[in-house]
Amino acid sequence: MSAARPLGPRATAAGVLVGIGLLMLWTLLPLLYLVVLSVKPEAMMLDPPSLRFAPTLERYVELLRWGTLGTPIWNSLVTAVAGTAGALLLGATAALGFALHGFRGRGTVFFVILLTRMFPPVTTLIPLYLIMRTLGLLDTRTGLIVLFAALQLPLVMWIVYASLGTIPREMLETTVLDGASLPVVAARVVFPLAAPGLVSAAILSFIFCWNDFLLPLVMTSTEARTGTVALMRYTETYKTVLWGPLSTVAIAMATPTILFVLGLRQYLVKGLTAGMLKG
Amino acid sequence: MQARLFARQPLLLWAFVLPGVVYVLAWRIVPALYTAFLSLHTYNLAYDAGPRWYGLANYVRLAGDAGLMSSLRVTLVFAASAVTAELMLGLGAALLFDRNLPGRHLWLGIFLIPMVLPPVAVATVWYVLLNPFVGPVPHLIRALGGPEILWLSGPGTALLSLIVADIWEWTPFMTLLLLASLQAIPRELVEAAMVDGAAGLRIFRHITVPHITGMTAVAVGLRFMDAFIELDKVLIMTGGGPGAATTFVSVRVFKTAFQFFTLGYAAAIVMVLLLVLALLYSAYLRAVRRASRLGTGLTEETA
Numbered sequence: 001m002s003a004a005r006p007l008g009p010r011a012t013a014a015g016v017l018v019g020i021g022l023l024m025l026w027t028l029l030p031l032l033y034l035v036v037l038s039v040k041p042e043a044m045m046l047d048p049p050s051l052r053f054a055p056t057l058e059r060y061v062e063l064l065r066w067g068t069l070g071t072p073i074w075n076s077l078v079t080a081v082a083g084t085a086g087a088l089l090l091g092a093t094a095a096l097g098f099a100l101h102g103f104r105g106r107g108t109v110f111f112v113i114l115l116t117r118m119f120p121p122v123t124t125l126i127p128l129y130l131i132m133r134t135l136g137l138l139d140t141r142t143g144l145i146v147l148f149a150a151l152q153l154p155l156v157m158w159i160v161y162a163s164l165g166t167i168p169r170e171m172l173e174t175t176v177l178d179g180a181s182l183p184v185v186a187a188r189v190v191f192p193l194a195a196p197g198l199v200s201a202a203i204l205s206f207i208f209c210w211n212d213f214l215l216p217l218v219m220t221s222t223e224a225r226t227g228t229v230a231l232m233r234y235t236e237t238y239k240t241v242l243w244g245p246l247s248t249v250a251i252a253m254a255t256p257t258i259l260f261v262l263g264l265r266q267y268l269v270k271g272l273t274a275g276m277l278k279g
Numbered sequence: 280m281q282a283r284l285f286a287r288q289p290l291l292l293w294a295f296v297l298p299g300v301v302y303v304l305a306w307r308i309v310p311a312l313y314t315a316f317l318s319l320h321t322y323n324l325a326y327d328a329g330p331r332w333y334g335l336a337n338y339v340r341l342a343g344d345a346g347l348m349s350s351l352r353v354t355l356v357f358a359a360s361a362v363t364a365e366l367m368l369g370l371g372a373a374l375l376f377d378r379n380l381p382g383r384h385l386w387l388g389i390f391l392i393p394m395v396l397p398p399v400a401v402a403t404v405w406y407v408l409l410n411p412f413v414g415p416v417p418h419l420i421r422a423l424g425g426p427e428i429l430w431l432s433g434p435g436t437a438l439l440s441l442i443v444a445d446i447w448e449w450t451p452f453m454t455l456l457l458l459a460s461l462q463a464i465p466r467e468l469v470e471a472a473m474v475d476g477a478a479g480l481r482i483f484r485h486i487t488v489p490h491i492t493g494m495t496a497v498a499v500g501l502r503f504m505d506a507f508i509e510l511d512k513v514l515i516m517t518g519g520g521p522g523a524a525t526t527f528v529s530v531r532v533f534k535t536a537f538q539f540f541t542l543g544y545a546a547a548i549v550m551v552l553l554l555v556l557a558l559l560y561s562a563y564l565r566a567v568r569r570a571s572r573l574g575t576g577l578t579e580e581t582a
Contacts, residue, residue: 004377004378004379004383004462005377005378005379005466005469006378006379007378007379007380008378013378013380016375016378016380017380019371019372019375020375020376020380020383020386023372023375023386023390024386024389024390026447027389027390027392027393027447028389030404030405030408030447031392031404033404033407033408033415034403034404034407037407037413045413046412046413048418049413049414049415049418090298090299090302091299093295093296093298093299094295094296094298094299094300095299096295097292097293097295097296097299098296100292101292101296109300112308113300113303116303116307116308116311118556118557118560119311119553119556120508120529120556122508122510122529122532122533122549122552123311123314123532123549123552123553124307124310124311124314125532125533125536126314126317126536126542126545126546126549127309127310127311127313127314127317128306128310129536129537130542131310146306147306149302150302150303150305150306150307151306151307153299153302153303153307154303154307157299181291182291182292182295183291207395210397211395211396211397211398211399213397213398213399213511213514214510214511214533217514218537227397228397228399228400228511231399231400231402231403231515232399232514232515235403235406235515235516236518241410243407243413246403246407247403247407250400250403250404253396253397253399253400254396254397254400257392257395257396257397258392258395258396260395261388261391261392261394261395262385262388262389262392265384265387265388265391268395269455272455273459
């Protein structure tokens with residue numbers, strides 16, 4: 001980001017500014033329209049689009065009471081956080097084992113694990129559904145958490161593994177010579193130094209779980225339904241669409257991801273690029 | 280050092296590595312293998328007790344399935360058009376963001392928003408924008424005296440709407456990757472060319488393009504493979520319709536398995552999808568390798 005070209009002569013500069021302005025409108029206007037709908041009184045929903053109305057916050061208030069409107073969001077939050085925690089715990093420890101020990105066949109095992117990222121979730125949906133049904137975990141948050149952790153584990157492993165590679169060997173060596181055991185080395189030296197990688201992995205994993213639609217769509221119905229599934233339930237109805245609740249839930253689902261990309265973009269981009277170079 | 284660390288604590292190593300590996304095996308790899316197994320069976324979730332051996336019957340049925348062929352075709356049209364448009368627009372935006380304008384970190388952050396949104400939220404945005412009752416787009420067209428277009432329920436316009444939503448969502452991804460490679464171009468190279476009297480377009484052709492070819496191949500390849508398995512936005516915006524106009528391959532898998540409950544047949548379609556993805560992936564690797572070789576060759580020449 002540092003080495004940008006100068007703006008250039010005035011005509012070019014004006015062109016660049018206009019271009020950026022258009023990009024901002026293209027990105028923001030659709031989102032703002034959804035915000036407008038979410039505060040528009042229900043009675044005026046079908047009037048021609050206009051900004052002349054007294055905005056109502058009642059849907060957001062209702063959402064934060066975690067009732068009908070808020071429960072799916074709460075489910076999304078719980079499952080995404082717990083799924084990420086699981087993936088981090090299993091993924092970071094495994095990555096450390098892989099990084100520290102050159103046991104034979106390590107490359108193959110690692111390759112097979114990363115290979116799973118080649119087949120999209122839709123390809124394992126059917127067996128996962130059958131397993132969840134057998135275990136009685138359909139429509140439970142526990143079931144979703146188990147699957148989310150599994151889905152994000154390879155990515156977490158890869159990002160943490162890549163960031164472990166940047167730790168100086170001598171640093172580890174000294175600690176080991178001091179007689180520290182592996183868990184101590186991990187907790188005191190390795191993971192603090194690999195913290196940026198861990199943060200990247202956590203953010204990406206959270207966003208992917210939070211955004212996931214297909215797994216919750218198949219695995220949940222009413223109790224554990226997530227925000228993404230709730231959006232579909234609003235749009236697939238044959239009755240009148242409830243525009244207010246639909247846009248409110250959509251904005252609520254969009255908000256955390258927007259905060260992440262505006263506030264912690266460096267981590268996000270770093271994780272994305274590390275995760276992409278998997279070939 | 281490694282040996283010493285683990286010679287003392289061999290069990291500890293396995294305690295670190297095994298849980299993660301076993302977890303991936305159990306939840307990702309075994310299910311994938313079970314899908315292959317299931318594709319040789321017939322199993323209707325609604326009334327069969329379990330899968331029954333079916334030999335290659337599912338695959339024979341696949342070969343004569345006109346619906347699947349049309350799914351593959353429409354998926355290809357969707358992916359190719361969306362990714363082409365995203366490349367063009369993404370490159371344009373990347374060239375803009377490569378300029379040192381005030382506040383560019385913030386502008387870039389805002390521009391990246393659609394790509395991190397839940398795909399179903401993206402779909403909701405466009406579902407609302409194009410809706411004949413509450414959508415501003417049909418309203419605007421009406422106000423300008425244009426025709427009444429049912430964007431999401433006409434066969435051609437439904438596909439077009441999905442492509443537009445995909446462009447909105449994923450152009451930032453192209454921009455992000457291309458911007459990274461634009462910024463890796465050595466400034467001296469551009470300055471030297473300018474001293475030699477080269478102007479904007481020539482610099483773009485002889486310096487910029489060769490430098491970003493490799494990254495372009497990566498970006499296009501990743502996007503294409505991703506667009507080929509598009510599912511989320513379809514389920515919200517069109518449900519695969521009208522008719523089968525937007526029933527992409529993933530949508531067909533989903534419907535075959537979870538609306539018609541014919542799991543064996545759905546598994547067979549998955550195997551076809553995996554085959555296509557594997558072919559795409561190997562083509563991608565070849566293209567990336569060739570592009571990076573090409574890129575470096577030209578760079579050395581110009582430098």
